[in-house]
Structures are given as structure tokens and as C-alpha cells.
Amino acid sequence: MQRTIMALLLAGLTLAVGAQEAQNDESDESERDVEFVTSYLSTEIQFNPQKSFTSTEAQLYTALFEGLVSYHPLTLDPVPGVAERWEVSPDGLTYRFYLRGSARYTNGDRVTADHFRETWLELLRPENESAYSFLFDVIEGAEEFRTGREPDPETVGIHVEGPGVLRVELAHPAGHFLDILCHHSFVALHPDMLESGDPDELPAVIGNGPYKVESRSSEEMLFTQNERYWDRRRVEIPRLRFIFSDESADLTQRFNDEEIDWVAGGMLLDQVKYEDTIQVNPQFATTYFFMNTERPGLADDEVRRALALLLPWEEMRSPDLHFIPAETLVPSIPYYPDDVTGITEQRVNEGLEILEDAGFPRGEGLGPLVIRMPLGAENDPITTLLLEAWREHLTVDVELESIPYADYFDSLSGDDYTVGQISWIGDFADPLTFLQMWTRDSNLNDSGFASSQFDELIRDSMGQTGNRRYQTLADAEQMLLDSAVVLPVSHAPAINLIDLNRVEGWFPNALDIHPYKYLEFAGRRPLPGTAERGEDARIPVGLTSRFD
Numbered sequence: 001m002q003r004t005i006m007a008l009l010l011a012g013l014t015l016a017v018g019a020q021e022a023q024n025d026e027s028d029e030s031e032r033d034v035e036f037v038t039s040y041l042s043t044e045i046q047f048n049p050q051k052s053f054t055s056t057e058a059q060l061y062t063a064l065f066e067g068l069v070s071y072h073p074l075t076l077d078p079v080p081g082v083a084e085r086w087e088v089s090p091d092g093l094t095y096r097f098y099l100r101g102s103a104r105y106t107n108g109d110r111v112t113a114d115h116f117r118e119t120w121l122e123l124l125r126p127e128n129e130s131a132y133s134f135l136f137d138v139i140e141g142a143e144e145f146r147t148g149r150e151p152d153p154e155t156v157g158i159h160v161e162g163p164g165v166l167r168v169e170l171a172h173p174a175g176h177f178l179d180i181l182c183h184h185s186f187v188a189l190h191p192d193m194l195e196s197g198d199p200d201e202l203p204a205v206i207g208n209g210p211y212k213v214e215s216r217s218s219e220e221m222l223f224t225q226n227e228r229y230w231d232r233r234r235v236e237i238p239r240l241r242f243i244f245s246d247e248s249a250d251l252t253q254r255f256n257d258e259e260i261d262w263v264a265g266g267m268l269l270d271q272v273k274y275e276d277t278i279q280v281n282p283q284f285a286t287t288y289f290f291m292n293t294e295r296p297g298l299a300d301d302e303v304r305r306a307l308a309l310l311l312p313w314e315e316m317r318s319p320d321l322h323f324i325p326a327e328t329l330v331p332s333i334p335y336y337p338d339d340v341t342g343i344t345e346q347r348v349n350e351g352l353e354i355l356e357d358a359g360f361p362r363g364e365g366l367g368p369l370v371i372r373m374p375l376g377a378e379n380d381p382i383t384t385l386l387l388e389a390w391r392e393h394l395t396v397d398v399e400l401e402s403i404p405y406a407d408y409f410d411s412l413s414g415d416d417y418t419v420g421q422i423s424w425i426g427d428f429a430d431p432l433t434f435l436q437m438w439t440r441d442s443n444l445n446d447s448g449f450a451s452s453q454f455d456e457l458i459r460d461s462m463g464q465t466g467n468r469r470y471q472t473l474a475d476a477e478q479m480l481l482d483s484a485v486v487l488p489v490s491h492a493p494a495i496n497l498i499d500l501n502r503v504e505g506w507f508p509n510a511l512d513i514h515p516y517k518y519l520e521f522a523g524r525r526p527l528p529g530t531a532e533r534g535e536d537a538r539i540p541v542g543l544t545s546r547f548d
Contacts, residue, residue, distance in 0.1 A: 033521040035239040036503075039251045041265040042244045044406040045221070047205045047213075048198070049184045050123050053131045053444070054409070055425055055512065058184055059264065063223055063240060063516040064207035065187040068097050068116065068166070069178055073518040074507040076429065078178040082111050082188065082208065082230075083166075092173030099164040104228040105190050106204075106212040113166035115188040117158045121145075122194055123185060124156065132185040132427070134442045138174040138462060147441050172463040179428035210235045210517040219244055223516075236520035255497050262506070263497035272497060281508035282324070283494040284331055284426040286434065289386070289487040294415040294448040297366045301483035303358050307369075308343050308484040309351030310393045316382050322490035330431045330477055331491045335467060337474040342481035342488055348393055367396030372417040374408045382489060386419070412446040420446065423492050429510055431473040432461070438480060449485045 040059075046052045049061055062071070068086070069078035083097040103111040123130045126148040137143040140157030144150035157169030170177065180186065190206040205213040210232065211223040223240040225232065245251055248266045255263050256273040272278055291307070293299045317325035327342045352362065360366050369390060377383055383400070390398045403411045412420050426433040437444040439455050457476040461469050480486045494512035505518035 034237075035241055036237045036262070036516075036519060036521075037241045037243065037260045038262045038264055039243040039245060039254075039260050039266065041405065042218075042246050044218075045216075045244075048193075049187055049189070050119075050128070050130045050132075052184075056265070058513060059516075060221075060242065061184040061187070062209070062513070063211040064205060064209045064213065065184060066103075066209045067181055067184075067187040068099075069181050070517075071182045071511075071513055071515055073505055073515050074509065076182070076509055076511055076513065078182050082116075086178075092175075093170045095168045095170070095177065096161075097166045097168070099166065100230050101164060102230040103208060104230065105206050105208045106226050106228060107190070107206055108228055109190065110163070111188055111208050112163045113160045114163070115191065116166050117160050118191070119189045119194060120158055120186065121153045121156065122189075124153075129443050130185065131443050132183060134436060134439065134444070135180050135183070135185075135427070137436075138170050138172070138177060138180075140169040140171045142171075143441070173465075174462060175465065176428060176430050176432065179430065183427050211240055214239075231517070235517055237516075240516060252497070261498065261503060267495070267497050269495075274499075276501070277497055277499045279494070279496045279498055279500070279508055280323075281494050281512075282331075282510065283492055283512050284429055284433075284510040285423060285492040285494075285512070286326055286329055286331060286488055287421070287423040287490045287492050288326075288329060289419050289421050289489065290447045291419055291485060291487075292415060292417055292447055293450070293485065295366070295418050297358070297360055298418070299448075300358060302354050303360060303366070304484035305343070305482070306351040306354035306358070307363075307390070308487055309347045309354070311343075311389050311487075312346045312385055313344055314346070316385050317489060321381055323493045324491040326488040326491045328477065329480060329486050329488050330434050330473075331426075333429070333431060333470075336431060336470050340474050340477050340481070342486075343484065346389075352393065363390075363394035363396035365396075367394075367398075369394070369396060369398045369419070370401055370417040371399065371419045372401045372403060372408075372411065373421055374405045375402045376405070377402070377421065383421075415448070425492075425511060427511070431470065431477070432458075435473055435476050435480070438485065447485055449480075449483075451479065451483075454479050 040056045043054060043056050045057060045060065049065055066081045068081055068083040070081040072079045082099050082103045084100045085098050087096045088094070099111065099113055101110070105111060120136065122128065123133050124136060124142055124146045126146055133146050137146070141150060141155040142157070145153060145156050159167040159169070161167055188208065193202065193206050196202050207226070210226055210229045212226045214222040214224045221242040225235055225238055229235065243260065246266055248268050249271065251260060251263055251266050252268045252271045254260045255267070269278060291298055291304050297303045317327070319325055327344055328340050330336065330340070355361060355363060363369070371383065371387060373380070373383055387398060387400055401417065424434065436442065436458055438447070438449055439445065439458055440450040454476055457472055457479070461472040461476070464472055494508065498506055500506065502522060504520050504522045506514050
């Protein structure tokens with residue numbers, strides 16, 4: 001009898017402790033579900049969408065700002081944002097947007113059509129040199145105003161028909177216009193943000209998106225829900241925390257420990273605990289070198305081509321070094337011509353002969369050749385191959401210059417280097433996003449490349465449709481590749497760490513853009529084909545691999 005009583009007492013104690021542990025686990029889980037943590041590589045964050053162009057800022061802006069339309073989280077198609085609906089004229093030249101009366105900034109002010117007009121005109125002002133302003137060249141009068149050829153803003157086809165109605169007149173039909181408007185550069189800025197000159201200096205960021213800035217520093221930021229957001233009932237996660245760090249081992253371990261929900265940059269894949277949390281998908285992106293045509297001798301197409309012919313392209317594009325080696329700038333798109341090709345092999349004798357005929361024997365008179373890379377890329381094998389090839393075949397000095405990542409992109413606007421490297425993610429799934437940036441008046445044309453023939457092809461494509469348009473764009477791409485302005489290396493995949501058994505609303509997509517509005521925590525579900533046995537049911541990396 002005493003043994004039975006003791007057993008019952010022990011069983012009761014075990015149940016009580018178990019219940020308490022379960023309650024604690026539930027409390028911990030609940031606390032984790034209040035805050036979503038994302039880590040990014042260290043970078044300087046601006047809160048002026050007109051001045052920024054990094055992918056990290058683009059992700060953050062999905063939480064803080066909203067345009068007339070926004071990205072669908074799965075398809076990336078434009079969906080209603082501040083504009084609840086729109087109309088397009090039969091000739092495709094007039095767009096009329098009807099704004100929500102409930103669209104509000106974080107300070108309670110209504111978002112109006114006039115705010116969009118004033119923001120867009122500010123974007124187009126030539127003195128601002130806004131990175132993506134050239135995408136608005138499809139609007140009547142925008143290119144002339146942007147380039148300073150027409151100083152009167154009234155000539156630009158952006159008109160206000162009332163607080164809630166914005167009319168846009170295009171210079172020619174452009175089927176990609178709504179896709180463009182998804183981009184963060186084309187959101188409306190509150191007048192205080194617009195008039196400040198430097199929104200980063202304001203005590204508070206006034207946005208109109210699903211979240212607002214609670215605190216910010218160079219290492220960490222906290223966003224909380226914007227209670228004035230028109231679609232706030234759709235926003236599930238109360239807080240977003242952002243960590244900025246280059247400590248890949250630490251970030252990976254914290255992800256394994258579930259302290260970080262999404263690692264968007266800087267991870268060690270061989271240290272990830274569960275392979276199903278590694279998300280790798282094709283991306284509309286290309287990593288490429290480009291030559292600065294403002295350097296001595298490099299305005300000559302033949303000289304650039306000669307330098308490119310000295311490089312060991314088969315090694316630089318080796319499948320051992322890249323997920324998807326690339327010879328073209330534009331990634332594969334259905335119906336886009338597949339006969340576009342760049343320089344594919346090393347031809348040293350031909351390259352040296354061209355240089356000598358151009359008056360630069362073995363590069364004399366061109367130097368020094370400065371290869372500018374982000375800090376850390378100096379040990380990259382592709383960079384090493386480029387450096388060694390030029391040093392072997394040329395007598396001119398060849399230098400490697402490393403720039404901290406936070407300053408790298410700004411440094412590319414100068415003329416004090418020869419070659420730079422970029423991984424460019426398209427802003428919308430169309431070849432134009434890779435090609436229009438190389439026009440003479442583009443604010444993203446760091447190469448200084450200028451060709452009236454190339455510009456004419458881009459302009460012609462604006463008024464074309466279907467296969468004819470794609471062929472015109474392919475002809476423009478071929479020009480860039482033949483003249484060695486752009487030297488593609490690979491089509492970069494998107495690589496993220498995130499547990500999609502726990503997070504819903506995050507979808508792999510070609511632009512690697514994931515609006516924070518749609519994210520929410522889900523209950524843990526067993527993986528397909530496994531029993532529901534808690535954490536032990538997960539598949540550790542090493543037991544099986546999708547990359548084998």
C-alpha cells in the first residue's frame with residue numbers, strides 16, 4: 001500500500017513538473033511568435049527610398065513604405081497598395097489610380113495623390129541624380145525633365161485630379177509600367193520627409209507601410225506594427241527585429257538555436273543544423289564585371305574587348321565556382337532570344353594584337369589598371385584569375401583595391417578605377433531591368449558607357465511588344481557584350497536560411513523580395529514522409545542532401 005501511494009505521488013509530481021515545463025515551452029514559443037528576427041550583412045541603411053538601391057534596403061522598405069501597388073509575395077505581380085484600383089485607357093497611354101481614403105502615414109496624415117506627384121517630381125529632378133529615376137522615362141515629358149532639357153515640371157505627365165485620384169500620361173504604351181511601380185523608389189513620401197533634404201536626420205521615419213521604426217542603430221533595428229496602416233488586420237507579427245552583422249558562424253548558430261528566424265545574408269551552409277531550412281532558388285540576377293569607360297583608352301570598344309580576351313573565361317566561369325555560370329547579362333526568360341552570347345574563351349594573341357594596333361602595346365599607356373572589389377572579395381578565385389591574367393600578359397601595373405561593403409557602391413560612381421563587380425538583381429522580371437541602366441543618361445550607368453545606337457534600341461523597344469520587343473532588347477544586349485562593357489560571370493541564385501515549417505507567407509521567387517506584411521508564424525508541422533516526433537523528426541544536414 002505504501003509503495004502504491006508513493007508511486008502515485010511520484011506520478012503526480014512528474015505530471016505537475018511536465019505540465020509546468022509544457023507551460024514554459026508554450027510561453028517561450030508564444031514569446032518567440034511575437035517577434036520575427038532577420039539578419040543581414042552589415043551595411044549602411046538609408047531611409048530615403050529615392051537614394052538607395054541595395055537589396056537589404058529594398059527588403060526593409062517593404063515593411064515601412066507602400067506605393068500605389070506592391071508585390072504579390074508569391075508571383076511578384078502588382079497588387080493594390082495605396083491605390084485600391086486603377087483604370088487604363090484603351091490605347092495604353094493613360095493610367096488613372098484611385099487612392100484609398102484609409103491610407104495613412106504613421107503620424108495619421110492621409111496619403112494623397114499630390115504626395116505621389118510631388119515625390120515623383122522630386123525623384124526626377126536632375127540635381128538629385130536618383131538612381132532609378134530613368135525607369136520613369138516612359139512617362140510623358142519625364143526624360144526631358146530628368147535630364148534638364150525641359151525645366152518646367154508641368155510638362156511631366158503626372159496630374160492630380162483630386163486628393164484620391166492620380167492620372168499618369170505615358171509617352172508610349174508600356175506593359176511593364178505597373179511592374180515598375182512596385183519598386184520602392186516610387187512610393188509616396190510624407191511632405192516632412194520630402195522637404196527635410198535628408199530623411200535620415202529626422203527624429204522619426206514617417207512611413208505608410210505595415211510597420212514603423214521603433215529604434216535604430218548600425219547593429220540592430222526594431223520595427224513595430226503601424227496601427228494606422230489601412231490593412232493592419234492582415235499584419236500578424238507584432239515586432240520585427242533586424243540584426244546587421246558579418247559574423248557568419250555566429251549568425252548560423254543563432255539560427256540553429258532559433259534566435260534568428262531568417263538569415264538573409266552571411267551564413268555557413270555546412271554548419272546549418274537542418275537542411276530543409278536552406279532555401280536555394282533561381283533568381284533573376286547576374287554577377288558581372290564592368291569596365292569604366294572614363295579611364296584612359298577604355299572609351300574604345302576594341303581596347304575593352306582586347307583586355308577581356310586576355311582573361312581565362314573557361315576557368316572564371318567554371319561550374320566548380322558557380323551554381324549557374326553565365327555568358328549573358330540577361331538571365332533566361334521564356335521567348336527571349338537564346339542566341340545572345342558574350343566573350344567565351346581566352347584568346348591572348350588576338351587581344352595583344354588589338355592592343356598594339358590601338359597604340360597600347362601590352363597595355364602601356366592604359367595604366368594602372370585598378371580592379372575595385374568589395375572588401376573580402378580579394379580572396380575570391382575569380383578575382384584572382386582576372387588579376388593574374390592581366391599581370392601575366394600586360395606590362396602595365398595591375399592593382400587590386402578593396403572597399404568596405406558599406407562604401408563600395410558609392411565608390412563606383414568615380415573614374416579612379418578600371419573594373420568593378422556587381423551582383424544585380426532585376427527590379428522586375430523583364431530584360432529592360434538589366435539593359436536600360438546602361439543608357440547614356442541613366443543614373444546607374446557607373447561605367448560611363450555612351451552609345452547613341454544602344455540608346456536608340458532601348459527607346460525603340462519601349463513602343464514595341466512581344467517577340468519584336470524581345471529581339472530589339474537582345475540586339476542591345478549583344479552590343480554591350482561585344483564591346484566588353486559588361487562581362488557576365490554567373491547568374492546568382494538566392495540563398496536564404498528560413499524554416500518554412502514555422503513561417504508562412506515567405507515564398508522563394510525570382511527577385512528574392514519577401515514583403516514583411518505577409519509573414520506569420522505557423523504551428524510546427526512534420527516534414528512530408530516523417531512521423532510527428534517533435535524536434536527529432538527533423539532531418540539534420542549530412543544525413544541527406546538536396547545538393548548531392
